[in-house]
Amino acid sequence: MDRTRFEYLxxxxxxxxxxxxxxxxxxxDVAKSLSRDGFSGRALIISELQTAGRGRLGRNWSxxxxxxxxxxxxxxxxxxxxxxxxITLLAGLAVTETINDYMGTDRARIxxxxxxxxNGRKVCGILTELVSSGDKGSVIVGIxxxxxxxxxxxxxxxxxxxxxxxxxxxxxxxKIASExxxxxxxxxxxxxxxxxxxxxxxxxxSLMVNRExxxxxxxxxxxxxxxxxxAKGIDEEGNLIVLDKAGKLHAVRSGEIxxxxxxGYV
Ligand code: BTN
Numbered sequence: 001m002d003r004t005r006f007e008y009l010x011x012x013x014x015x016x017x018x019x020x021x022x023x024x025x026x027x028x029d030v031a032k033s034l035s036r037d038g039f040s041g042r043a044l045i046i047s048e049l050q051t052a053g054r055g056r057l058g059r060n061w062s063x064x065x066x067x068x069x070x071x072x073x074x075x076x077x078x079x080x081x082x083x084x085x086x087i088t089l090l091a092g093l094a095v096t097e098t099i100n101d102y103m104g105t106d107r108a109r110i111x112x113x114x115x116x117x118x119n120g121r122k123v124c125g126i127l128t129e130l131v132s133s134g135d136k137g138s139v140i141v142g143i144x145x146x147x148x149x150x151x152x153x154x155x156x157x158x159x160x161x162x163x164x165x166x167x168x169x170x171x172x173x174x175k176i177a178s179e180x181x182x183x184x185x186x187x188x189x190x191x192x193x194x195x196x197x198x199x200x201x202x203x204x205x206s207l208m209v210n211r212e213x214x215x216x217x218x219x220x221x222x223x224x225x226x227x228x229x230x231a232k233g234i235d236e237e238g239n240l241i242v243l244d245k246a247g248k249l250h251a252v253r254s255g256e257i258x259x260x261x262x263x264g265y266v
Contacts, residue, residue, distance in 0.1 A: 006044060009178060014185050016041030023065075025052040027072035028129055028142040035074055035131045035138040044181055046071035053144065056127055061144050067162075069145040069177045073184060076138040079192075084139055085254045086197050087188060088114050088128040089238040091141045093200055094183040095124050096207050099145075102176055103167055109209035111266060112231070112240045113254035116145075117209055120266045121161035143180065147173050159265055198236040205233040214262050215242065217252065228262060 006018045017039065024030050027045040029052075034043055050063035050070050063070045078084070092114030099108040099116065107118050116124035127142040146162035148170040163171040190199055197204075205211060214228040229242035232249065239251035240259065252259075260266075 006046065006174070006178060006181075009044065009181055012182075014042070014182055015044050017043035019043065019045045021045075021047040023047060023049045023051060026050050026054050026142070027070055028054060028127060028140050031072040031074040031140040031142075032129070032131055035076055035140070039074070040076045042077075042185065043074040044071060045074065046177060054127060054142070055125055055144075061125065061127075063144065064149065067149045068147050069143065069173050069180075071177055071181075072140050072142040073181060074138060074140050075188065078137050078139050080195075083191065083195075084128060084130055085113070086191055086238045087139055087141060088126060088254065089197065089204065089234070090187040090191060090200065091126050091128070091143060091184055092116060092124075093204050093207070094180050094187055095126070095143060095145065097203070098176055098179045098183060099123070099163070102171065102179070103163075106207075107166065108207075110204065110207045111209050112234065112259060113238065117266055118161055118166045120209075121159055122146075122265070123161050123163065123166070141184065145176065145180075147171050147176070196236045197234070197238050201234060201236060208233070209266050210259070210261060215259050216262065217242065218258050218260075219256060220258075231259070 009015045024047040027047050030045045047070050049065035053061035053063035055061040092110045095116050096108045096110050100106050109117050111117050114126040115122050124145040129140045131138045148164040149162040152160045210231045215231045216227045217225050226244055229244055232241040232243055235241055235251055239253055242250050
């Protein structure tokens with residue numbers, strides 16, 4: 001990847017450091033080491049290939065060379081650790097809006113809290129991690145966008161997609177990556193000042209793939225609820241608001257509950 005474009009982000013005051021590599025284990029791991037080594041500020045770590053890309057829930061994240069945007073944004077200036085789940089939602093919004101602007105459509109949608117889907121298939125996953133010391137900490141937002149993957153293995157074919165598959169041509173990865181970084185930095189800075197997600201509530205809700213649709217909730221320990229619910233939107237803390245069969249609203253916290261559609265992933 002042409003690293004000059006990313007260095008503009010330093011000149012523009014968006015970032016303090018850029019690490020652009022051909023190969024790393026996981027960009028989130030590089031970000032973690034940077035934070036532990038005492039780096040302070042915002043850094044972008046981006047790589048052509050990840051040999052041990054990680055997804056949520058301990059899963060692998062396939063990150064073949066040159067076909068994706070595999071990157072992490074490290075921000076060491078997080079004062080309130082409870083803001084982490086909000087930052088995760090902002091990342092999903094930044095990616096979705098960037099993809100829609102790039103494609104000139106509104107086909108990219110958000111599956112709460114932060115998967116980005118096109119045509120009911122996942123095009124981007126986000127893994128947010130925390131490195132904390134006392135009540136201060138660093139947040140690492142790891143973003144994986146399937147850019148020019150032309151074919152997925154059989155078992156993923158109806159669950160995953162790429163920008164190439166959706167647009168018919170390979171996207172400009174540098175352009176999309178730098179735009180996501182700019183937007184996420186701007187959104188995070190407003191959020192820091194306001195302490196609430198109310199400034200993105202309307203935008204986020206209008207992009208939700210399952211708004212006003214029936215969803216199935218499940219928790220990590222296997223507890224099921226009174227499914228299905230209707231997804232209504234998000235509140236100002238980023239919780240998913242769902243309506244139960246009795247007409248009662250509930251706020252569901254991200255990180256604790258998984259959501260899927262009636263027929264599968266969306
Ligand atoms: C998910 O399970 O949906 C989250 C996937 C996150 C993948 C990205 S790729 C860049 C960064 N480095 C990693 O190892 N994971 C994240």
